[in-house]
Amino acid sequence: MNLSLDAEALYVQLRDGLRPLLGPDTRLVGIWSGGAWLARRLHADLGRGGEAGVISSRLHRDDFGERGLAAGAHATALPFEVDGADILLVDDVLQTGRTIRAVLNELFDYGRPARVRLAVLVDRGGRELPVAPVLAAATVALPPGCKLRLAQEDAGRLTFELHDLPPGGAAAASAAPRAAG
Numbered sequence: 001m002n003l004s005l006d007a008e009a010l011y012v013q014l015r016d017g018l019r020p021l022l023g024p025d026t027r028l029v030g031i032w033s034g035g036a037w038l039a040r041r042l043h044a045d046l047g048r049g050g051e052a053g054v055i056s057s058r059l060h061r062d063d064f065g066e067r068g069l070a071a072g073a074h075a076t077a078l079p080f081e082v083d084g085a086d087i088l089l090v091d092d093v094l095q096t097g098r099t100i101r102a103v104l105n106e107l108f109d110y111g112r113p114a115r116v117r118l119a120v121l122v123d124r125g126g127r128e129l130p131v132a133p134v135l136a137a138a139t140v141a142l143p144p145g146c147k148l149r150l151a152q153e154d155a156g157r158l159t160f161e162l163h164d165l166p167p168g169g170a171a172a173a174s175a176a177p178r179a180a181g
Contacts, residue, residue: 003140003142003148003160003162005122005138005140005148005160007121007150007158007159007160008157008158010121010122010137010138011038011041011121011137011158013137013138014038014042014119014120014121014135014137015042015045015046017119017135017137018042018046018088018119018135019046021088021117021119021134021135022046022048022088023086025085025086026086026087026088027050027052027053027080027085027086027087027088028042028043028048028052028053028088028090029052029053029054029055029078029087029088029089029090029107030052030053030054030055030089030090030091031055031056031057031089031090031091031092031099031100031103032054032055032056032057032074033074034091034092034093034121034149034150034152035089035090035091035092035120036052036054036074037092037150037152037158038090038091038092038121038150038158039052039053039054039090040052040054041156042090050079050080051079053076053077053078053079053080053087054074054076054077054078055076055078055089055103055106055107056074056075056076056103056106057099057102057103057106058102059102059106060101060102060103060105060106076106076110078107078110081111082107082110082111082112082113083111083112083113084111084112084113084114085111085113085114086113086114086115087107087113087115087116087117088116088117088118088119089103089107089116089117089118089119090118090119090120091118091119091120091121092120092121092122092149092150093120093121093122093123093124093148093149093150094118094120094122094123094124094131094133094136095124095125095126095127096126096127096128096129097127097128097129097130097131098128098129100118100129100131101129101131104116117133117134118131118132118133118134119133119134119135119136120133120135120136120137121136121137121138121150122136122137122138122139122140122148122160123136123138123139123140124139124140124141124142124148125139125140125141126144142162145164145165146162146163146164146165147162147163147164147165148160148161148162149161149162149163
């Protein structure tokens with residue numbers, strides 16, 4: 001399948017679309033790994049104080065039995081008080097909503113935020129849970145057998161990779177190595 005998505009151009013759309021949505025106390029939290037890259041870059045480009053948080057879905061996934069803990073999986077790091085916080089989750093690609101559900105469970109392990117919203121670079125549809133972003137830089141329909149991944153080059157440039165899912169489906173695809181972050 002041929003797909004032409006410019007990740008850098010979509011990043012600019014996401015950044016510019018987020019400006020009016022962020023209050024002075026809004027905390028950016030990136031979902032590991034593509035969302036973490038985005039949140040860190042957005043945090044710097046938008047001149048936010050402190051540092052962006054990073055959150056992992058690994059301990060709360062509903063397919064944990066199939067996937068287990070990925071080698072080199074990263075831990076959640078929230079450098080702020082979660083109780084009462086206005087949090088904007090940032091992710092690269094939204095599809096079923098299951099990662100978002102897992103991340104919300106992880107987030108609430110750290111406290112009770114006042115509000116949680118979601119912004120994504122690409123919404124590819126295919127929702128299995130009632131999850132919707134407040135902002136998506138692009139909406140793209142892809143066949144179920146395709147996986148869209150954000151990659152980060154050594155210089156920090158963002159690109160997309162499109163992969164056919166292996167015979168084991170999404171669980172097998174998640175075990176595949178990702179670009180360094």
